[in-house]
């Protein structure tokens with residue numbers, strides 16, 4: 001295949017991807033084409049075998065360029081031998097009433113060691129897998145540990161070990177036991193961030209009728225959350241909250257009642273409720289009333305202990321002190337790194353591990369340390385130890401690197417965040433090309449402090465270079481985009497906790513005329529009165545109310561219109577909203593029937609598309625946001641449409657992946673006691689970011705905890721984003737930076753396995769003694785011999801477990817790279833000259849060239 005053919009094939013592939021991505025009425029996505037195959041099943045859904053489900057799921061051919069979770073290499077874990085300090089931790093006896101704390105620096109193998117400890121306890125201490133509970137902070141950490149455990153003890157045994165995030169653990173306690181211990185409480189559903197801000201948007205700032213009372217208040221989503229959590233956790237009373245936040249007492253009370261009745265909960269509520277359930281279950285000494293799984297645990301293991309804030313620590317204490325059937329107290333293993341404590345703003349403390357005796361006074365505590373890092377090169381370790389630990393008084397744990405010598409971290413300094421981004425793109429391009437395709441875009445991670453910075457980098461990568469990027473986030477990324485409307489529709493379809501509120505959100509989208517919120521609150525008021533009149537307490541009546549009210553108006557043919565809703569929407573174009581609402585509800589009814597017999601990701605997508613097409617929600621999805629700020633305002637209409645199309649395509653494809661992977665989990669965990677839709681709505685956030693090898697990774701430092709990547713960039717110039725914060729104080733002699741900043745920098749830099757780039761403000765580079773000793777401004781050369789393993793390229797090959805490309809390919813990469821005009825990262829003189837002369841023309845030409853080069857040549861090198 002010649003170069004041109006390769007380019008055409010790539011463009012064909014690109015077109016296919018684009019069709020899959022965008023839902024628009026003209027080009028329906030391919031999932032419609034296979035509708036005939038997906039709707040053929042008429043068996044009762046719950047009777048399906050696992051094989052049937054797997055077969056259904058084969059509709060979803062997995063994109064070969066996607067790969068799961070980069071951070072911990074399983075093959076490494078399988079082949080690696082435990083060091084002596086790791087072995088000490090692994091074999092420490094899990095004696096009842098004892099605590100083992102493991103303080104371990106970045107890359108010291110906490111995941112590997114914890115997985116081996118579990119295996120050891122099962123084989124040497126007669127523990128059953130279900131005797132062990134492992135709690136961690138993030139889905140990714142859980143996923144990584146699960147994979148390592150699978151590899152060490154086999155999936156059968158690993159599958160019986162309870163391994164959960166705190167959230168999923170608390171949610172499962174609430175889900176399984178609340179109806180037993182608190183039978184009068186409504187079934188619960190977690191309310192996501194977007195719905196939460198819609199909630200305060202709908203209910204705040206106007207008079208609204210709740211439980212028959214007219215109440216009024218103005219409050220932001222985050223204040224509302226603070227108030228509700230404070231009241232629920234007993235921090236203050238409704239009266240105190242009312243005084244503190246200047247909101248009416250009645251308003252707070254009624255909102256609380258509404259949320260409770262509708263089963264709408266935030267994460268913190270789950271934690272508080274899970275604790276109440278645990279307390280309640282042991283209030284009598286009768287073993288019969290205990291929660292069996294909690295009474296079974298003999299060992300509790302907690303990862304990332306340095307990040308535990310007050311409420312999570314309460315969960316650990318509750319679980320640990322929960323009685324066991326054999327009358328013995330539990331054993332607790334706590335692993336973490338005080339220098340990686342970056343949640344102080346939530347109340348976590350770097351001193352927790354050292355002072356754990358105070359938190360668990362009746363336990364026998366033993367402290368262990370792991371002081372070797374398998375991830376960091378000696379140069380990276382020296383630099384981060386100096387800049388974040390020694391210069392700023394953090395605890396020096398004397399970590400040593402087991403890796404051979406390599407390149408010093410590179411310091412780069414640019415005048416603006418945008419120029420830093422240009423530099424990073426240039427350097428990524430260079431490394432990919434000069435390594436002959438050994439390095440791929442997915443090997444690179446750019447870390448920032450804020451989501452806003454990530455957004456700016458993502459925009460620049462896309463708009464200036466046509467590059468796609470993969471953003472790590474705590475929650476499913478599609479759920480914070482316009483695609484959230486799909487979630488609302490699914491919640492309406494489900495008809496259960498949260499459905500009422502989801503319908504309100506949909507209605508807000510259907511009513512596009514000014515005054516929509518006011519009409520919505522009027523509708524809500526008459527619904528509230530209707531509920532009281534009919535003594536209804538269920539939390540999903542809004543749909544019934546709207547249906548019955550609208551049907552009433554249809555029956556009155558003689559000109560007397562009785563519908564109460566009609567009276568709200570009767571004027572002018574508002575009637576269109578009513579028509580759309582009727583259409584929406586009738587297609588919901590129809591699709592609900594379809595889904596009652598057959599629920600696969602494909603069938604769900606099919607139903608969503610059907611509902612959206614009929615009710616014009618598809619238009620809502622396809623229309624770009626109008627009120628762009630900053631950069632968006634500078635784009636032409638065409639550019640805004642194009643930018644929206646790209647964002648939408650990406651959100652839809654991640655939504656589609658979420659459905660697909662959730663379905664796999666649904667089948668794998670045999671969760672057939674609930675429908676797939678219920679399962680998905682409960683677990684869609686338990687995702688793990690899937691990497692695509694053609695995408696550069698972007699993350700906030702907080703979200704990157706526990707990850708490791710071959711090449712990491714930590715840009716330092718954030719002035720363009722309105723924050724004066726940068727890393728400069730860390731590099732300046734005589735200044736002791738805030739501990740929290742030093743730790744954040746430490747976490748960021750220690751994600752790097754091979755190469756680290758640190759952005760530094762120009763003016764500060766000479767003010768620190770260690771700066772030029774520990775960092776370099778020279779860009780790493782791939783061919784130079786750096787240690788006994790050979791060149792940087794050879795070392796990367798070993799670390800990545802990939803074959804180093806042959807000479808021909810590397811030459812090809814080099815000559816392609818030489819033709820790319822963007823060289824500002826190497827010598828930025830030319831760019832500066834350009835900037836001062838004729839910036840816009842030059843930049844466009846440069847960017848178009850780079851884009852073409854990246855797409856065609858990059859693919860060529862990667863895949864030839």
Ligand SMILES: Nc1ncnc2c1ncn2[C@@H]1O[C@H](COP(=O)(O)OP(=O)(O)OP(=O)(O)O)[C@@H](O)[C@H]1O
Nearest residue numbers: 076080081082083106107108109110111112374706
């Ligand atoms: N004994 C060992 N021999 C070889 N490689 C090891 C060993 N132990 C761990 N590793 C490897 O070291 C790397 C870092 O391990 P891991 O990610 O578990 O560290 P960590 O302590 O969890 O780091 P962090 O604190 O940054 O989350 C992984 O790639 C892992 O496979």
